[in-house]
Amino acid sequence: MDSLQEIAEQVKMCRQCRLCEGRTNAVPGIGNPQAEVVFIGEGPGKSEDELGMPFVGAAGKFLDKMLASIGWTRDDVFITNVVKCRPPENRDPLPDEIQACSQYLARQLVLLKPLIIATLGRHSMGIFFPDKKISEMHGKAIRTKGVNGPQVYLPLYHPAAALYNGGLQATLMADFQKIPQLLNQLKDTKQHA
Numbered sequence: 001m002d003s004l005q006e007i008a009e010q011v012k013m014c015r016q017c018r019l020c021e022g023r024t025n026a027v028p029g030i031g032n033p034q035a036e037v038v039f040i041g042e043g044p045g046k047s048e049d050e051l052g053m054p055f056v057g058a059a060g061k062f063l064d065k066m067l068a069s070i071g072w073t074r075d076d077v078f079i080t081n082v083v084k085c086r087p088p089e090n091r092d093p094l095p096d097e098i099q100a101c102s103q104y105l106a107r108q109l110v111l112l113k114p115l116i117i118a119t120l121g122r123h124s125m126g127i128f129f130p131d132k133k134i135s136e137m138h139g140k141a142i143r144t145k146g147v148n149g150p151q152v153y154l155p156l157y158h159p160a161a162a163l164y165n166g167g168l169q170a171t172l173m174a175d176f177q178k179i180p181q182l183l184n185q186l187k188d189t190k191q192h193a
Contacts, residue, residue, distance in 0.1 A: 002107050004033055010104070011084045017100035019085035019093075025052030029080030029108060036183060038114040039063070040105070041081045042123040042158065043093050049086040054079045059160040062169075063120075066159070066176045078112055080105065082124050093123060102127070109147045115186045116141075116179065117151060121158030128153055139175035141182050152186060154179065 008028035014020060027044040030053055039055075047057035055063050067073060083093040083101045093101075105127075109117070119125040122134040128144075129137065137155040144151060156175050162168040 002111060004029075004108065004111055007104055007107050007111075014084070014100075014104075017085075017097045019083060019087060019097055019100075022088055023085040024049045026084050027052055027054050027081060027086075028084055028104070029054060029078060030074070031078035031080075032075055033078070033112065035076065035078040035112060036115045036187075037076075037118055037179060038078045038080065038109065038112055038116070039118045039120055040124045040127075041079070041120040043081050043083040044086040045090055045160075046086070054081055055159070058163055059158065062159040062163060066173060069173065070176065070180050078108075078114070080108060082127055098123075098127065106147050113148050115152060115183060115190075116154055117146070118154045118156055118179065120156055121161065124158075125153075125155040129155070138171070139178060141178070152182070154182065 011028035012026045014026065027048050041054060044054065045057050045059070048054055054060070063079075064074065067077070082105065083097050084104060087093050087097070117128070119128065125132065125134055125137060129142070134155055134157060138157055140155065142153045142155070144153065157168050157172045159172065162172045
């Protein structure tokens with residue numbers, strides 16, 4: 001059986017797609033191995049590539065602010081990305097790059113067994129809901145099949161999108177506020193099952 005650390009080591013050595021060629025550091029993910037909520041972003045940016053940690057730039061500061069707004073810190077959650085190495089010039093990850101990394105994300109989710117997978121942005125949401133638009137799905141909990149059986153997903157706008165489009169900040173913050181209540185509902189359902 002894998003451990004999160006073993007997966008992280010494999011990600012750091014990975015050469016399955018072209019993204020490895022330009023990386024300073026792979027960014028496997030970080031956080032609480034018992035997290036009930038996993039946040040999945042798109043891919044590392046410049047700061048993340050330099051430090052080997054997800055969401056450490058401006059978008060990460062906004063994510064920290066949103067976590068604080070519900071009384072949480074990064075220690076309460078697990079944060080990772082669809083692709084584990086930085087796409088050049090922060091371009092969107094390509095389908096073959098997403099495919100190359102998908103096994104790592106799936107294995108992380110098998111181990112973490114989160115009650116909620118919160119997707120951050122359209123690329124992250126697109127892995128699970130390829131034919132949906134984030135403008136229609138954001139803030140709506142969706143229960144469907146996951147790697148561990150039934151899974152609840154909560155699509156959210158990417159924090160970076162909210163930084164570039166100030167109008168999305170209030171929307172993202174409001175959607176974020178739904179997480180604790182949703183988590184409590186899922187725990188209650190689990191206890192009574």
